[in-house]
Amino acid sequence: MKKILFTFFIGILISTNSFSQEKLTWHTNIDEALELATKENKNLLLFFTGSDWCGWCKKLQNDVLKTPDFEKWSADFILVELDFPKRTAQDIKIKTQNRKLQRAFNVRGFPTIHFVSAKKLENGKTNLNNLGKTGYVRGGVKNWIKTANNIVN
Template identity: 25%
Template sequence: MKTLFSAIVMVVFAVGIHAQSRLENAKKQASQNKELILLNFSGSDWCIPCIKLHKNIIETDEFKKLETENVVVYINADFPRNKKNQLSPELKKENATLADQYNQKGLFPYTLLLNAEGKVLKSWEGLPSEDALAFSKEIKSIKENQK
């Protein structure tokens, strides 16, 4: 009986640790490093504006500097449709939870700039009209105004 109880406790503990989401980790990192959180909802294999956003902004050196210079912590909540691109069940569940909290309308792409507590500072519905440089400058400006 002790073995069964121990096994159950270990499983519950393991699930509890895993349930700590990327957002919770991002909040901790953002708080420690005085960063913002950029949360992007995308359909990486079906949403053309999402694909353009990633190619023209997220994957650029200009945007990557925001991460390396401790300006933002980036989270991509992806909702692929193709079978070959499916996410793990845990990641699907986590993305669904993020969508329930921050993207109830189901917009794609939908990008949010959050503070370390998870409060929305700015949102972009659809593909941002800015290029990577202007997008990055806007985020830096918002961060500077948070001080």
């Protein structure tokens, strides 16, 4: 009986722990993300993706962005997904915002990730300082994080 209760308790503990893990928040509105970055004094990670058509974007998602290592590493960033879907409907405001940011950061291929620091100016506008960029990095999450650290440090 004690073994059954102990096993039951461990099972509940494990399942509770896995559900209580904090999931990443990916923002889609750059204005909200900038406000949060300024408030929390964090840099932004801008993920330019073609979520419903780009094979390398999906590979980056699975190999890096959806891993516990990335979740832990990205705690110092405000994450922003700037999507360019072909088959999925998208709000016109988000679509326009994403196109403007694509032009501003001269993004020509997907996936592209820009690391950006935001500084609030006296006139109320926000200045974006591009720290560098990367995309898919072979070798999994460890190599991707090493590359990203070289950019942001």
